[in-house]
Amino acid sequence: MRKLSTNEIRQMWLDFFQSKGHHFLAPASLIPVNDPSLLWINSGVATLKPYFEGRKNPPSSRLTNSQKAIRTNDIENVGVTSRHQTMFEMLGNFSIGDYFKAEAITMAWELLTSPEWFDIPKEKLYITVFNEDQDAYDFWKNQIGIPEDHLFSLTRDTNFWDVGQGPCGPNTEIFFDRGQQWDPLNLGTKLLSDDIENDRYIEIWNVVFSQFNNDGTNCYTELPRKNIDTGAGLERLASIFQETPTNFETDIFFPTIKKIETFTKDNVKYSLDDYQNPNPAQTKVNVAFKVIADHVRAVSFAIADGVFPGNKDRNYVIRRLIRRASTYGFELGINGAFLYKLVPEVIKSMGQFYPYLQEKAKVITETIKDEEEKFLKTLSKGYTLLNKIIAEEKTVSGKNAWLLFESFGFPIELTLEIAQKNQIPVAIDDFKKLANEAREQARQARQDQKAWDKQSEFYTKLKVPSEFTGWNEIVHEGSKVVYLFVNEKEVTSLENTTGFLILDKTPFYAEKGGQAGDAGIIRGPHGTAYVFDTQQGPNHQHIHQVNVQGKISLNDLVDALVDEEKRLLTMKNHSGTHMIHWALREVLGTTVMQAGSYNDEKGLRMDFTFNRPIKPEELAKAQALVLEKIQKEVPRKVYFCSMEEAVNKHQALAFFTEKYDEIVRVIKFGDFSCELCGGTHVRNTKEIEDFLITNLESKGNGLFRIKALTSFQTIENYLQHQFGTLLEEIDQLQDRYQETKALLVDKQWEIQVQNLKALPITKDNLTKLKKGVANLYEMAKDYRKKVQAKQTQLRIKPYLNLEPVSATQDAPARLQFMDTNLNLNELKELADSLKQKHPQTIIILGGHKEDNHFLVVTVAPELQTKYSAIEIFKNLPGFNTQGGGNVSFAQGRYKPINEN
Ligand code: ATP
Numbered sequence: 001m002r003k004l005s006t007n008e009i010r011q012m013w014l015d016f017f018q019s020k021g022h023h024f025l026a027p028a029s030l031i032p033v034n035d036p037s038l039l040w041i042n043s044g045v046a047t048l049k050p051y052f053e054g055r056k057n058p059p060s061s062r063l064t065n066s067q068k069a070i071r072t073n074d075i076e077n078v079g080v081t082s083r084h085q086t087m088f089e090m091l092g093n094f095s096i097g098d099y100f101k102a103e104a105i106t107m108a109w110e111l112l113t114s115p116e117w118f119d120i121p122k123e124k125l126y127i128t129v130f131n132e133d134q135d136a137y138d139f140w141k142n143q144i145g146i147p148e149d150h151l152f153s154l155t156r157d158t159n160f161w162d163v164g165q166g167p168c169g170p171n172t173e174i175f176f177d178r179g180q181q182w183d184p185l186n187l188g189t190k191l192l193s194d195d196i197e198n199d200r201y202i203e204i205w206n207v208v209f210s211q212f213n214n215d216g217t218n219c220y221t222e223l224p225r226k227n228i229d230t231g232a233g234l235e236r237l238a239s240i241f242q243e244t245p246t247n248f249e250t251d252i253f254f255p256t257i258k259k260i261e262t263f264t265k266d267n268v269k270y271s272l273d274d275y276q277n278p279n280p281a282q283t284k285v286n287v288a289f290k291v292i293a294d295h296v297r298a299v300s301f302a303i304a305d306g307v308f309p310g311n312k313d314r315n316y317v318i319r320r321l322i323r324r325a326s327t328y329g330f331e332l333g334i335n336g337a338f339l340y341k342l343v344p345e346v347i348k349s350m351g352q353f354y355p356y357l358q359e360k361a362k363v364i365t366e367t368i369k370d371e372e373e374k375f376l377k378t379l380s381k382g383y384t385l386l387n388k389i390i391a392e393e394k395t396v397s398g399k400n401a402w403l404l405f406e407s408f409g410f411p412i413e414l415t416l417e418i419a420q421k422n423q424i425p426v427a428i429d430d431f432k433k434l435a436n437e438a439r440e441q442a443r444q445a446r447q448d449q450k451a452w453d454k455q456s457e458f459y460t461k462l463k464v465p466s467e468f469t470g471w472n473e474i475v476h477e478g479s480k481v482v483y484l485f486v487n488e489k490e491v492t493s494l495e496n497t498t499g500f501l502i503l504d505k506t507p508f509y510a511e512k513g514g515q516a517g518d519a520g521i522i523r524g525p526h527g528t529a530y531v532f533d534t535q536q537g538p539n540h541q542h543i544h545q546v547n548v549q550g551k552i553s554l555n556d557l558v559d560a561l562v563d564e565e566k567r568l569l570t571m572k573n574h575s576g577t578h579m580i581h582w583a584l585r586e587v588l589g590t591t592v593m594q595a596g597s598y599n600d601e602k603g604l605r606m607d608f609t610f611n612r613p614i615k616p617e618e619l620a621k622a623q624a625l626v627l628e629k630i631q632k633e634v635p636r637k638v639y640f641c642s643m644e645e646a647v648n649k650h651q652a653l654a655f656f657t658e659k660y661d662e663i664v665r666v667i668k669f670g671d672f673s674c675e676l677c678g679g680t681h682v683r684n685t686k687e688i689e690d691f692l693i694t695n696l697e698s699k700g701n702g703l704f705r706i707k708a709l710t711s712f713q714t715i716e717n718y719l720q721h722q723f724g725t726l727l728e729e730i731d732q733l734q735d736r737y738q739e740t741k742a743l744l745v746d747k748q749w750e751i752q753v754q755n756l757k758a759l760p761i762t763k764d765n766l767t768k769l770k771k772g773v774a775n776l777y778e779m780a781k782d783y784r785k786k787v788q789a790k791q792t793q794l795r796i797k798p799y800l801n802l803e804p805v806s807a808t809q810d811a812p813a814r815l816q817f818m819d820t821n822l823n824l825n826e827l828k829e830l831a832d833s834l835k836q837k838h839p840q841t842i843i844i845l846g847g848h849k850e851d852n853h854f855l856v857v858t859v860a861p862e863l864q865t866k867y868s869a870i871e872i873f874k875n876l877p878g879f880n881t882q883g884g885g886n887v888s889f890a891q892g893r894y895k896p897i898n899e900n
Pocket residue numbers: 071074083084085086087088089090203204205206231232233234235236
């Protein structure tokens with residue numbers, strides 16, 4: 001066997017398919033774009049769905065890639081089997097309506113066996129096909145010459161790819177035989193034919209013949225356009241070419257494992273031999289090493305793509321992986337946070353194909369360190385809790401085990417181990433039930449979304465070309481109507497109705513890259529089409545969504561006029577998005593990564609990831625930077641070049657979340673902002689005119705949404721409106737103030753209101769006004785309290801001259817008056833005032849408001865040895881009382897007894 005490094009294998013794969021006319025696609029982000037059915041990109045084809053569904057035209061009908069993928073359902077397999085990782089790379093070749101079975105098989109065989117390429121001895125390869133797919137079987141046997149003892153027809157379970165609704169089809173799988181030493185029971189190909197889990201025949205490549213459409217109810221029809229979709233695990237190929245017992249001793253993971261060994265004691269080391277000749281104690285140690293190496297790599301990639309540890313979805317997966325790796329470190333006897341120290345190893349082994357890892361090294365390291373340190377703190381709290389449960393309950397219920405797992409990151413194995421040491425049972429079945437329920441809930445939440453869209457025959461066949469002329473013009477005269485359709489059906493004319501229209505040449509921009517589509521009108525000889533939106537077709541056509549007055553027919557010559565105002569405002573906002581993106585990276589660092597944007601005539605918004613809260617002064621600084629650039633009148637330049645040139649020569653920001661075409665378009669402002677972008681932009685920054693951030697919202701888990709406005713007019717309108725609403729609020733507060741002004745005048749209030757109302761309408765004053773109004777609300781609260789106190793004083797005034805019955809030898813002085821019209825609060829105030837005037841007195845006061853009767857009792861301190869307020873309250877003759885208190889004071893309600 002040839003000895004090949006992982007980088008060589010990947011390169012050879014990509015070179016081979018490029019030599020066969022395939023277009024190379026750079027790896028896409030692990031975060032699916034516009035695909036709520038997926039938590040993570042989990043295969044090579046997952047990033048190509050729009051091409052396969054016919055929603056978008058691919059840059060070529062033959063594609064090849066090496067795509068990072070995460071499969072959370074394999075996490076439990078990691079370190080246990082020889083061949084599973086959490087994150088792995090899938091090598092692929094794809095045909096989108098181009099070649100089919102014969103060519104796919106021929107190419108696969110050539111790559112694997114040709115001495116020029118992988119040069120794997122033919123007899124070591126085994127093939128399986130779907131038992132209803134005679135074509136594939138015959139081709140392997142007769143054209144390739146695979147002997148029958150190397151070729152197996154298997155069932156739908158193993159050899160049919162189907163995910164419910166969407167394209168599906170039979171597949172053929174290629175296995176590599178590692179030899180009889182991996183087959184202790186000497187079962188041979190029975191392992192393959194009976195689909196028995198084994199380490200002898202390693203599945204390296206799966207070639208799917210996507211030829212049917214499943215309508216969602218397992219009703220299959222032939223696809224209008226047949227595709228090929230393949231996937232081969234890079235790590236598995238590496239283990240074959242490097243002849244290692246598992247994927248983990250390859251050049252991808254072994255350096256990390258060696259690094260982990262520097263943190264463990266001498267008797268806790270990785271054993272190369274254990275996978276084949278296992279010893280339980282050593283296997284446990286090996287698993288720990290493998291899990292840590294795996295998880296650190298997956299987490300590093302996810303963070304580089306902008307996923308930070310958090311409490312739900314993807315972010316939670318990352319948190320769990322870090323926690324899991326950390327506990328395995330603990331099991332190896334490593335103390336304290338150490339995972340972050342492994343990041344350089346990950347970058348060394350992966351950095352050649354993923355150069356951005358090095359750029360993100362700092363944020364990856366800091367994030368992992370932070371999260372692990374936080375976790376270790378929770379973990380020690382979990383220990384305390386578990387010890388308490390063990391001591392007090394003498395058993396660990398499923399609920400408690402789940403609590404430890406969910407809230408304290410305690411792996412169940414650890415709970416079991418500690419419980420066992422204390423000879424305490426754990427309700428493991430109950431725990432599993434809870435775990436399954438949680439898993440099921442998470443799964444269902446996603447399953448509601450359909451995985452694939454039905455391949456639209458109409459859109460895949462929509463090939464009519466249409467040229468965009470709108471970079472520099474907004475009116476195009478003499479365009480020809482080349483296609484008309486309604487409800488996915490071609491028509492020859494549209495008359496007084498809505499529908500879709502395509503022109504041979506159009507200045508209308510179709511929505512893409514976050515820029516809204518144009519609106520406007522199309523004037524024909526017999527009618528006018530009012531365009532309310534323009535969307536992109538699969539072949540980059542600009543499809544106008546129209547409402548026709550009169551009649552527009554095929555081949556009509558028409559004038560296309562874009563709504564200039566809408567387009568200009570949209571352009572300002574789009575350029576503004578580039579500006580604020582640059583400014584945020586300038587202020588907050590390159591950890592800021594754009595995660596989507598939208599620009600239309602009303603404003604701009606941009607989503608981005610960042611790993612900590614953002615301070616108002618940072619935001620203000622970013623805004624100031626943008627304004628500075630606008631003032632400088634920096635010219636905009638456009639380049640068309642290769643992706644490589646864009647990134648290397650122009651330092652364009654490309655986030656591998658979007659697929660880019662062969663020739664990319666680069667938008668550059670001066671030498672500070674440079675992005676890949678297909679949108680329309682202002683000619684120089686001065687045309688943006690003005691810039692105002694209106695909102696920054698944290699969406700949790702490190703995702704933020706910023707909203708902003710551009711252009712003098714838009715900002716002017718916005719300010720007018722904001723000032724209007726805020727001044728209205730002031731007026732409402734002022735009305736309430738006026739009502740009570742006779743009682744109490746607040747000079748501060750009056751000055752404040754006057755100042756705020758006099759503020760000229762400007763951007764800076766908006767912040768002042770907002771703060772001022774918030775302050776007014778506080779002042780109003782204070783003022784109301786003061787007014788209330790004043791009102792109370794006025795209401796209790798008539799009773800202040802009540803006099804007590806003087807003390808006698810048998811009884812202390814007593815002031816009882818039941819007939820006030822005061823409420824409970826006022827009674828208390830009155831009691832307080834009377835207490836001052838009449839010390840050494842028992843005071844009993846009653847009041848009523850409508851049907852409610854109130855009562856308070858106070859007893860002077862000197863009398864409290866003999867008398868208690870609450871006792872007097874409870875036993876007041878002639879009244880039914882209800883309330884509470886103590887020796888000095890009691891309060892509540894009463895009913896005169898005769899009313900009962
Ligand atoms: P297995 O049965 O071994 O889990 P699979 O049937 O799930 O494999 P596919 O969905 O066919 O695999 O994926 C295509 C290829 O991707 C596989 O042939 C394999 O080489 C690789 N692969 C799949 N899952 C993993 C994983 N968790 N880690 C590493 N490689 C993987």
